[in-house]
Amino acid sequence: MRDLLDEALAGVAARPTRLILTTLGTVLGIAALVGTVGLGQTAAGQITQRFDLAAATRIVVQPEDKGGQEGEAATQLPWDAPERIQRLNGVDAAGTVSNLDIGDDLVRNVAGVNGGEGKALQVMAASAGLFDAVRGVLGTGRFFDAGHDQRGDKVVVLGKHAAERLGINRVDAQPAVFIGDEPYTVIGILESVTGRAELNDAVIMPNGTAKTAYDLESPDAVEIRTQVGAAQLIAGQAPIAIQPNDPSTLKVDAPPKQGAVRKGVESDLNALFLLLGAVALLVGGLGIANVTLLSVLERISEIGLRRALGAARRHVAIQFLVESVIVGFLGGLLGTAVGVLLTVGVSWVRDWTPILDNRLAFGSPLLGAFIGLVAGTYPAWKASAIQPITALRGT
Amino acid sequence: MTAVALPAPVVEMIGVRRFFPGPPEVQAIRDVDLIIGQGEYLSIVGPSGSGKSTLLHLLGLLDNPTGGVYRLDGVDTMSLRERRRAVLRGERIGFVFQSFHLLDHRTVLENVALSMVYVGVPRRVRLARARVALERVGLAHRMEFAPTTLSGGERQRVAIARALVAEPSLLLADEPTGNLDSANAEAILAVFDELHHEGMTLAVITHDDHVSRRAQRQVRIVDGTLQW
Numbered sequence: 001m002r003d004l005l006d007e008a009l010a011g012v013a014a015r016p017t018r019l020i021l022t023t024l025g026t027v028l029g030i031a032a033l034v035g036t037v038g039l040g041q042t043a044a045g046q047i048t049q050r051f052d053l054a055a056a057t058r059i060v061v062q063p064e065d066k067g068g069q070e071g072e073a074a075t076q077l078p079w080d081a082p083e084r085i086q087r088l089n090g091v092d093a094a095g096t097v098s099n100l101d102i103g104d105d106l107v108r109n110v111a112g113v114n115g116g117e118g119k120a121l122q123v124m125a126a127s128a129g130l131f132d133a134v135r136g137v138l139g140t141g142r143f144f145d146a147g148h149d150q151r152g153d154k155v156v157v158l159g160k161h162a163a164e165r166l167g168i169n170r171v172d173a174q175p176a177v178f179i180g181d182e183p184y185t186v187i188g189i190l191e192s193v194t195g196r197a198e199l200n201d202a203v204i205m206p207n208g209t210a211k212t213a214y215d216l217e218s219p220d221a222v223e224i225r226t227q228v229g230a231a232q233l234i235a236g237q238a239p240i241a242i243q244p245n246d247p248s249t250l251k252v253d254a255p256p257k258q259g260a261v262r263k264g265v266e267s268d269l270n271a272l273f274l275l276l277g278a279v280a281l282l283v284g285g286l287g288i289a290n291v292t293l294l295s296v297l298e299r300i301s302e303i304g305l306r307r308a309l310g311a312a313r314r315h316v317a318i319q320f321l322v323e324s325v326i327v328g329f330l331g332g333l334l335g336t337a338v339g340v341l342l343t344v345g346v347s348w349v350r351d352w353t354p355i356l357d358n359r360l361a362f363g364s365p366l367l368g369a370f371i372g373l374v375a376g377t378y379p380a381w382k383a384s385a386i387q388p389i390t391a392l393r394g395t
Numbered sequence: 396m397t398a399v400a401l402p403a404p405v406v407e408m409i410g411v412r413r414f415f416p417g418p419p420e421v422q423a424i425r426d427v428d429l430i431i432g433q434g435e436y437l438s439i440v441g442p443s444g445s446g447k448s449t450l451l452h453l454l455g456l457l458d459n460p461t462g463g464v465y466r467l468d469g470v471d472t473m474s475l476r477e478r479r480r481a482v483l484r485g486e487r488i489g490f491v492f493q494s495f496h497l498l499d500h501r502t503v504l505e506n507v508a509l510s511m512v513y514v515g516v517p518r519r520v521r522l523a524r525a526r527v528a529l530e531r532v533g534l535a536h537r538m539e540f541a542p543t544t545l546s547g548g549e550r551q552r553v554a555i556a557r558a559l560v561a562e563p564s565l566l567l568a569d570e571p572t573g574n575l576d577s578a579n580a581e582a583i584l585a586v587f588d589e590l591h592h593e594g595m596t597l598a599v600i601t602h603d604d605h606v607s608r609r610a611q612r613q614v615r616i617v618d619g620t621l622q623w
Contacts, residue, residue, distance in 0.1 A: 003512050014500035305496040308457060309561075310485015310513035312478050388457045392492060
């Protein structure tokens with residue numbers, strides 16, 4: 001067995017140039033397969049990662065609408081909902097948010113142009129943790145904290161667009177706005193938020209202030225930001241943490257399962273890629289069969305000699321079969337290397353994280369060997385059928 | 396005629412025929428009786444087309460007779476299956492061909508060692524014995540050379556070393572000097588003489604009377620039959 005392998009290896013190594021040319025088809029085929037599948041997986045991974053950043057960590061919990069009467073909720077969220085949520089492992093931040101009904105009141109900038117024209121702006125109430133939960137970025141100033149909330153301080157934070165409409169762009173002079181007839185100090189301006197876009201157009205005050213000024217009874221919703229990958233888990237736990245007595249009265253908006261997104265993208269890409277790779281491999285296999293057949297004809301006298309030295313037909317057949325398997329395996333190995341390099345290279349240029357299935361990387365050389373096995377069958381049979389007499393007579 | 400009991404003959408052919416199916420049917424070998432005793436040096440001489448190549452193939456178990464009896468070392472080869480014949484061929488017969496049939500991509504040493512691959516000799520033993528065989532034919536200094544860098548005479552000596560290394564019962568040479576100049580041919584014949592003295596059984600097939608005369612016993616083949 002060992003000898004057979006040695007003989008086959010020597011046979012393959014005898015013609016290095018031909019070996020390279022023979023493996024070329026398989027190299028290209030396997031490289032196409034590994035490269036395309038690898039890039040497909042990598043690309044799908046990137047798409048999913050973008051989803052991760054934008055929405056995959058956001059959960060919103062709010063009371064279920066009561067069937068029938070408009071606007072009436074089945075239950076009320078407790079004020080300490082953020083604290084309850086914060087205790088769950090996997091939660092980065094949580095905060096409440098509520099719309100306030102200010103009737104026909106307008107919002108005015110006292111120091112504004114024209115003495116401050118009134119604007120119809122949404123006024124909202126939030127807990128201190130909301131800023132972090134919606135990935136808030138401050139343009140200037142600060143967000144209110146738990147202290148403002150507890151004391152019911154008459155302070156507000158402006159959303160980016162609300163600030164533009166009111167003509168306020170600095171807070172160091174402690175500008176004030178009127179909501180209706182009540183003055184509030186502007187302590188900060190938001191640059192951006194993620195998820196709850198209406199905050200950009202709103203005037204936001206602490207919950208404690210809203211309770212006094214507008215009789216806010218309970219928060220409308222809880223915004224939760226989870227760690228990556230924890231969203232599904234938290235979505236299941238949050239209602240129980242907030243409302244242990246009747247979690248079913250709460251409605252949870254959670255991102256779709258990541259796996260579902262990834263699979264959808266991959267299956268589309270891979271069908272086409274695999275087809276391309278298969279065609280290339282077919283061509284590669286035919287190449288091996290062709291060259292092996294040629295090499296059998298060329299080595300007739302060697303075959304005859306081996307038979308004269310006591311080789312049975314079986315030995316000759318196995319030698320040629322093993323030779324073509326080696327060629328296929330080498331092609332597969334080289335092709336895998338090229339495919340992996342391709343994937344890594346493209347990922348590097350695009351600044352992606354390369355993702356490659358281990359099974360693909362280790363299985364591909366074996367696939368090459370299998371192709372060699374199939375391609376070598378006919379030439380090996382041909383070789384074993386050669387009569388030693390005819391083989392040795394030629395000079 | 397000596398009445399002394401000879402050791403069992405190496406080759407024993409009785410009424411061997413080899414016909415190639417036609418049409419027209421070719422009767423390459425007809426009713427050949429041939430006995431080669433141990434240690435004999437026999438030459439089979441004949442013009443081309445006389446059937447000597449066919450006889451060589453039959454002797455070397457490369458071809459099957461159409462009829463008759465062929466015993467090699469007392470083993471009846473007619474009833475053997477292909478596998479068994481291949482093993483017998485590898486173990487009992489050493490071939491030397493006109494065109495050497497060396498593998499160009501392997502060293503001289505590997506070429507010689509190759510003849511024991513199919514007989515099941517372990518690699519280390521093969522190489523050791525190949526070295527000894529090459530020393531015996533005077534090529535100790537060429538072991539790691541490629542056959543293509545050797546002269547014709549040297550190549551044929553490599554082929555002889557390859558034929559000898561498996562310690563065969565019969566050395567079968569087919570026109571061994573056909574591709575060589577007279578000086579190299581003489582050197583090869585000298586090696587044969589030496590082997591004969593050491594007790595090796597040799598059968599040399601040739602069309603060259605000069606080569607044939609070196610043998611202890613000569614057989615002429617004409618139109619597929621042997622003449623003494």
